[in-house]
Amino acid sequence: MRDAMPALDWDKGGGLLPAIVQDARTQRVLMLGYMSRESLAATHETGLVTFFSRSRQRLWTKGEYSGHHLKLVAIEIDCDADALLVTAEPQGPTCHLGRDSCFGGARGSALAELDRVVESRAAAMPEGSYTTRLLAGGIRRIAQKVGEEGVETALAAVVEEDAALLGEAADLAYHLLVLLRARGLGLSDLEQVLRTRSA
Template identity: 55%
Template sequence: MIDPSTLDFAKGDGLVPVVVQDAATLQVLTLAYMDRAALDETIASGEATFFSRSRGGRWRKGETSGNRLSVVSLVADCDADALVLRVEPVGPACHLGTTSCFGSEDATGVGRLARLEATIAGRARADPSESWTARLIADGVSRVAQKVGEEGVEVALASVTGSDADLAGEAADLIYHLLVLLHVRGLRLADVLEVLAARARPAAPG
């Protein structure tokens, strides 16, 4: 976690801007401000606490709404006068009830995969008679693995004989079933991304 003494609060008259980002989807949720006391409270509590310029004081996000922001990481910029706060949100971040304060659009890009992963985790707790995902998970890892194999073949066939739309659709089915398989095995997309990141790092000189 960041050392508050390294930040330049003086440049912003005692405040530093904080870009709040969903740690899973990387979607920007809001822009807020912290003074030194709010930052200290955030670090101590593990929940985002800001300084409200309109209220003239500190407030912990979710005190009244319950829509809290659990801290995952906190990083300063190169000038030590701004922060990126990555969080696990509990409920909407915006007081208007939307996921983000920056419009109603959901996470885009790779963020959609993280959102799908969360949906799968939620459906896993549903009644198998009412949810295909729950039913598939209830059938066990072998059944899910079989579906991944089947979808992989369909992707390969679509790439050779199908249209672009066919290939995109089959690829979507494959990604969905692959995420279900990871869930059943107790893994997350982040585990896969970490493997890819490790492979991209330069090899140590030998």
């Protein structure tokens, strides 16, 4: 977070600021909580997102009972300095109902979700998984598949309808994510390069 903590408008909300929590990888909105000065300081000190529980009237670290903590990535202050956007890495479901998000219909980046699935397949290498088969085939085989999918995407752009082009582009994106993962990289690494190019 920027050096703007002293400028936060604590008075407007009676000493509490609404804090929207977003998955750092998928950008999916996970939950809304409230932070006090003390819970914000605890979040920075521990690296675990901590709120002020209005019902219990005490500090509450997300996951203190379930173990499903939110690991802090960054905190942004809104333009009025009276709300926070917390980006975090969820360590399990965020919602007490066992869902990833307290907002059931909230969607994140489908590409980031796919990257997460590819990462989990690469770690577990489950039998019968196409991703497992690709990874077991090695870099050369995966690179060949990326090349094939790239050609099919280019051809679809020239001679097919939009639906076919989008289908081929989705296949290309999947195989590219597998190729990155085979090299120990992921979507976040690619995004970092894109951010430097757009600066």
